[in-house]
Amino acid sequence: MPSEAVQEYTVAQGRAKSFYARYARKEELQHQTHYCPGCGHGIIHKMLARAIDELDVQDRTILIGPVGCSVFTYYYFDVGNVQAAHGRAPAVATAMKRSRPGSIVISYQGDGDLSAIGAAEILHAANRGENISVIFVNNAIYSMTGGQVAPTTLIGQKSTTTPEGRRAANEGYPLHVSELLATLEAPVYIERVGLGDNKQIAQATRAIRRAVEDQARGLGFSLVEVLAPCPTIWKMNPVDAQRWVRDVMEKTFPLGVFRDHTKEAALRPASQPAPALDEIPRLLGLAEEDLPTGNGCMLARETNVDLQVRIAGFGGQGVLLLGEVLAEAGLVAGLEVSWLPSYGPEMRSGTSNCHVRLSSQPVDSPLVSVPSVLVAMNEPSLCKFDLTVRRGGWVIYNGDTFPGDCMRDGVHVLALPFTRLADELGDPRAANMVMLGALLEIDGVLPQASIDAALHRLVKNPRWIELDERALARGRELLKDALRRGSLAKEPCAEA
Ligand SMILES: Cc1ncc(C[n+]2csc(CCOP(=O)(O)OP(=O)(O)O)c2C)c(N)n1
Ligand code: SF4
Missing domain, CATH: 3.40.50.970 (Thiamin diphosphate (ThDP)-binding fold, Pyr/PP domains)
Known part of the structure; x- marks a missing residue:
């Protein structure tokens, strides 16, 4: 028979302090x-x-x-x-x-x-x-x-x-x-x-x-x-x-x-702090003359920049280099940047795209799911990413005409045969730089000096540097022309 006396219990081990008192469940x-x-x-x-x-x-x-x-x-x-x-x-x-x-x-x-x-x-x-x-x-x-x-x-x-x-x-x-x-x-x-x-x-x-x-x-x-x-x-x-x-x-x-190895272990040194922004050009080995002056680093950092770009095309079209030059220029200008490449298994002619972010704030994610600018170097890339562009954003498309079924409201469109235009400059492979020139003209935040510095850093062949500089300038002109003619978007854009 169990005793009728009330038994007293002491809790030997209560709830650990590091546990919540109540679980936030249903x-x-x-x-x-x-x-x-x-x-x-x-x-x-x-x-x-x-x-x-x-x-x-x-x-x-x-x-x-x-x-x-x-x-x-x-x-x-x-x-x-x-x-x-x-x-x-x-x-x-x-x-x-x-x-x-x-x-x-x-x-x-x-x-x-x-x-x-x-x-x-x-x-x-x-x-x-x-x-x-x-x-x-x-x-x-x-x-x-x-x-x-x-x-x-x-x-x-x-x-x-x-x-x-x-x-x-x-x-x-x-x-x-x-x-x-x-x-x-x-x-x-x-x-x-x-x-x-x-x-x-x-x-x-x-x-x-x-x-x-x-x-x-x-x-x-x-x-x-x-x-x-x-x-x-x-x-x-x-x-x-x-x-x-x-x-x-x-x-x-x-x-x-x-x-x-607890006994033998020396204290692990704290990891090195990230370099200060001003230190970065020196660490990257950029010479004094490569650095922007006047409206350079400080200006870019003080501006409220949040440029989110998706660049897509076939492997071999220079998609990744376009993104790299843009990101590098942002870095030289003192912005927070990220460049995230993404490509298919094929080395050439497979699809390739990259995400670039330039921001005056630390970049929270390198993924660009809703770009402010899409640079589509071919039609499949346009079809794939066109609908992701944010309202008021831009599509720069490498093609004679913009496919009707990709047309949408509220997005600016610059559709030109960039490959042919680059060919006229001396090499169709410079199409990526012509398109980058147009993009830079749209955004207008990056000082020319930072773009020049980025180009010299990433492109080593002087023949290509010279051609790319002309290609960038041509891209800027094309965008200005289109703006002058008001021929950018088929549909008017509310935020324009
Ligand atoms: C990227 C990804 N792949 C697969 C899954 C599916 N998934 C959920 S739990 C799990 C296995 C977990 O096993 P284990 O680590 O042994 O944990 P346990 O459930 O045994 O505690 C998998 C494969 C997922 N959530 N994310
Ligand atoms: S199935 Fe149940 S017992 Fe197995 S690990 Fe998950 S919670 Fe634990």
């Missing part, structure tokens, strides 16, 4: 996490939150959340949270740590995330010895997506994509990430732990704390691989899943410390 789900019973993620979250508490770094911790079952880390941890694209957490962590060296940056990743799509990222972050802590949750499967084979799936283990079990001949051998990374020189601390029983859990708790502590001490790259149960996808009850970690997984993935 009202009816606030009482539970989104993890299945017996899931390793919940246990590891708790260890990590405790480590953050004990080291008193909550206020400066940035947790990079992954793609996978633990995608919702930001529901639980009351720290700075950042969500990274699949496998990219180490790159994001690198940027965070370098730009905020005083922060504690933790990359939390599953085995699909870290060892499949993100294999290159983790390898290079470890090889650079980034001063970050990586928590690598190895449950030997892609769980969130329903149980596909992962690089860490055991030989013989069934998955939806290996229904008869993983075979070395087909899927290769389980990837030993900790051992692999321990062959690199830079990492300071690498350990594999498990959640297979209480003893293992106690060791895992210590290891996770240490990985965070090493970073706080400025020592360098640490990674803790945690063998973790996924009862749901393994189709086991939580108790059997925990046993499977200890009795089966551990045979393939032995626990232990694979790297411990």
